[in-house]
Amino acid sequence: MPTPSDDRNSDDSPAPALDDLESTAELHALGPAACLFKSLGDETRLTILQHLSLGEHRVVDLTDHLGLAQSTVSAHLACLRDCGLVVSRPKGRASMWSLAVPELLALLRSAELLLEATGDSVTLCPTHESTIAGATSPHADREERG
Known part of the structure; x- marks a missing residue:
């Protein structure tokens, strides 16, 4: 007697080719790398990372160095933080930002x-x-x- 699982496998659609599955897996595996490079694809974020490569900075230090609004610098830091590239630690009322890795x-x-x-x-x-x-x-x- 056929089981419900037999009915699911009995359709006439061809099984995906192994090469197609491997290509899809490769593309999926490259997704995180593409996201990483997108996060690094902004001149302001790269400049922030260059400053942080010299040591910890407060947001106010970065805004002074870059000549940008505090909200702009904070948004870029949030992007870099969400990507796992920078971290912050509290110091008084400020946060000290540094490279995460x-x-x-x-x-x-x-x-x-x-x-x-x-x-x-x-x-x-x-x-x-x-x-x-x-x-x-x-x-x-x-x-x-x-």
């Missing part, structure tokens, strides 16, 4: 070495040109007319 310094240094090796290639890439400070999209004319 020393491996972040090695990653930032590797990025510097990669930029030295590739030169201006990244900044000249038309895909990313619109995200570079002061640059406009190569398609801006068409987008405005479009």
Whole structure:
């Protein structure tokens, strides 16, 4: 006598190919890495991380260094904290912010070495040109007319 589980497996749809499953698993496994690099893909957050690589800072110190509003710096710190890249500890009425993991310094240094090796290639890439400070999209004319 067939069981309900037999009915579920008896449809005519093909089973997913092993290669498709492996590709999906690989993409899923890369998701956290993509999120990490998105968190590092902002110039302000990178500047904050550079300052924190020198030691602990208060938000007021970072706002002075960066010339940004306290709310802006706090929002970027919250993003970095939520990604596990920075931590804070109370000191009086202030919070002292620092890097959460020393491996972040090695990653930032590797990025510097990669930029030295590739030169201006990244900044000249038309895909990313619109995200570079002061640059406009190569398609801006068409987008405005479009």
